[in-house]
Amino acid sequence: MDIEGYKAIIKPFLSKKRYHHSICVSQAAKCLALKYGADPQKAETAGILHDIMKDLPPEQQLEKMEHYGIKLTDVERSAQKLWHAMLGAAYIKTELHINDQEILDAVRYHTTGRKDMTLMDKILFIADFISEDRDYPGVENLRKAANISLEKAMMEGFAYTIADLAGEMKPIHPDTIAAYNQTALAYGAR
Secondary structure, three states, X not given: OOHHHHHHHXXXXXXXXXXXXXXXXXXXHHHHHHHHOOOHHHHHHHHHHOOOOOOOOHHHHHHHHHHOOOOOOHHHHHOHHHHXXXXXXXXXXXXXXXXOHHHHHHHHOOOOOOOOOOHHHHHHHHHHXXXXXXXXXXXXXXXXXXXXXXXXXXXXXXXXXXXXXHHOOOOOOHHHHHHHHHHHHHHOOO
């Protein structure tokens, strides 16, 4: 299926704002893929589908996760903002018959990151932060960092996420900590 087909599929699931965001993320992901040597079509597909389950009410998300056999950890249960990523990956695999592991993993980990992130994981993770519709303090710095290197942008993205969660005294997903530590050890300040 082409990107227009996926746009038609996601539209009924999402608010106008979230639909626009998904289009912006797909465009950012495609640009990053072209810049960093990943498959632009896969990146665009992951971008358009990444939030397909985000606007579902929490009860429905939990119901669907149970249906797909997704087991939540205590940290995941406490962080509703993470649910749509796990559920989205399961949904697009089962219902849209997308079996490309790069796309599935990028969607699955776009909220948390993970240790040993693939190029596609990194691209979607950063595209979600820097898409054209994003407007938050520091977004311009992150966009500049993404133009220099994905790793620099990831360091800034993880630092932003971790500081935000810690500031609100919320748990931080172990995958985020592992991804941050791995990236910091390899590319952080020296």
